[in-house]
Amino acid sequence: MSIQESLLYSAEAIEEHYDAGDYIFREDATPQYYYQIVSGEVKLNSYKEDGKEFIQNIFSANACFGESMLILGKPYPVNAIALTKCIILKVARELFLQLLQLHPDLFLDISKSLADNAHDKFVLMPKIAxxxxxxxxxxxxxxxxxxxxxxxxxxxxxxxxxxxxxxxxxxxxxxxxxxxxxxxxxxxxxxxxxxxx
CATH class of the missing domain: 1.10.10.10 (Winged helix-like DNA-binding domain superfamily/Winged helix DNA-binding domain)
Structure with a gap:
């Protein structure tokens, strides 16, 4: 799921550049921004007690990530780390919520995307177990x-x-x-x- 870049820029989007290995956000941080990838790849991960990495998902160009925690206002349960050089657009939380109010169809699209992701996780979880x-x-x-x-x-x-x-x-x-x-x-x-x- 992605939002037209022109709409993001209308909400004062900032373009950020990351190198491979850079953290975009860390586990337990409070969500401050909506993130959308222009180019590159990002992984969402966490670490088990033994230090072993568990990758929750990998996203590439035109994907957004972390939006569910942003909408809920709950701390991130994962890290977001650049896998490659990345260009990412970010929009401050309040401006993003205003954008959703101005364009309710975007909120519906995000809801559908989150529901689709939840479905995939429900299908995958029994197999992972x-x-x-x-x-x-x-x-x-x-x-x-x-x-x-x-x-x-x-x-x-x-x-x-x-x-x-x-x-x-x-x-x-x-x-x-x-x-x-x-x-x-x-x-x-x-x-x-x-x-x-």
Missing amino acids: SKNAEERLAELMNIMKDSKNQEKFSFEIPHTRQQLASLTGLSLETTIRAIKKMERGEILMIKNGKIFY
């Missing part, structure tokens, strides 16, 4: 793959094996073994090191 690594990875890949694009091996997975591991709560070694097993079972295809589902 499963001990079967292949099931976890297949469900994640099903969510990533456009439902209209059902042709086998037509979708290139845009994430690294480490990112897939962090998104599913698996270790890197388990993820690599599961991907090889899925390849042998013709569930996915590996071509030039890239995964096609």
Whole structure:
């Protein structure tokens, strides 16, 4: 989901540049801005007690992130970290809420997007709880793959094996073994090191 940049600029949007590894916001911080990616990739993550990273989601150009906490006014339960060089538009909370009042259709679009994300999480959670690594990875890949694009091996997975591991709560070694097993079972295809589902 994204909002037209011209509308964001009408709400006094500020353009910010981040390098890979820069924090955009940190866990437990109070939301102050609406964020929308112009270019680059951002991950939302948290860390388990043992220091292991759990990636909640990865966003790229034209996506917004952190908007549910901004609307609720609750502290962030995750970090937002630039995965690559990023250009991000940010709008102060009060100005963003005024923008939603002026354009109620935007609020409806955000609500639909949040509902869609919640649906995907509900579908993914039982699979994540499963001990079967292949099931976890297949469900994640099903969510990533456009439902209209059902042709086998037509979708290139845009994430690294480490990112897939962090998104599913698996270790890197388990993820690599599961991907090889899925390849042998013709569930996915590996071509030039890239995964096609």
